[in-house]
Amino acid sequence: MKEFLSEQAIRDRVREMAAEISKDYSDHAPIFVGILNGSFIFMADLLRELTVDSEVDFLKVSSYDGTESSGTVHLLKDISAEITGRDIIIVEDIIDSGLTINFIVRRLKESDPSSVAVATLLFKKEVAQLNFDPDYIGFTIPPDFVVGYGLDHNQKMRNLRNICVLDQEDIAA
Numbered sequence: 001m002k003e004f005l006s007e008q009a010i011r012d013r014v015r016e017m018a019a020e021i022s023k024d025y026s027d028h029a030p031i032f033v034g035i036l037n038g039s040f041i042f043m044a045d046l047l048r049e050l051t052v053d054s055e056v057d058f059l060k061v062s063s064y065d066g067t068e069s070s071g072t073v074h075l076l077k078d079i080s081a082e083i084t085g086r087d088i089i090i091v092e093d094i095i096d097s098g099l100t101i102n103f104i105v106r107r108l109k110e111s112d113p114s115s116v117a118v119a120t121l122l123f124k125k126e127v128a129q130l131n132f133d134p135d136y137i138g139f140t141i142p143p144d145f146v147v148g149y150g151l152d153h154n155q156k157m158r159n160l161r162n163i164c165v166l167d168q169e170d171i172a173a
């Protein structure tokens with residue numbers, strides 16, 4: 001396992017993203033919709049750096065088994081906020097194939113929010129197949145499997161303060 005992004009590099013970038021979002025939403029408080037479980041640490045840090053009002057909700061989906069996407073997205077927990085006519089910012093830890101975020105954007109749009117933006121800490125641009133461009137991207141990364149700062153491997157390692165790349169032996173273990 002090798003460090004890919006240090007705690008400091010993540011902190012600096014999250015602060016920049018929060019500044020950008022604060023500027024864009026200075027006159028209309030957005031609802032941040034975090035995608036569980038992976039986004040919880042990013043969400044907590046991002047919100048504490050904001051200088052604008054905000055509301056928070058969470059949604060839970062599942063598509064992964066180990067390091068492989070199962071190919072279908074299941075909604076495990078829906079949001080409870082009323083989002084019709086509101087400005088939504090979806091908060092993701094990582095966009096890999098794009099399957100999850102495409103599903104979530106489509107689903108939230110069914111409730112007629114006035115806007116839907118996507119903020120993702122990590123973006124595997126080379127492999128992602130998206131119908132849109134993410135509005136706020138922390139880091140564009142190669143298609144390696146990463147853990148830490150909320151991201152897991154079989155539910156473990158979410159508590160790492162930095163982000164590490166797992167190599168093949170770690171994945172097999």
Ligand code: IMP
Pocket residue numbers: 035038063064069092093094095096097098099100101144145146147151152153
């Ligand atoms: P996608 O549907 O393929 O874009 O995958 C999105 C979801 O898969 C993310 O929300 C993560 O929970 C998980 N995921 C994708 N890549 C990684 C990774 O490198 N490490 C940990 N989780 C990942």
Ligand code: MG
Pocket residue numbers: 035036037038039093094
């Ligand atoms: Mg996730």
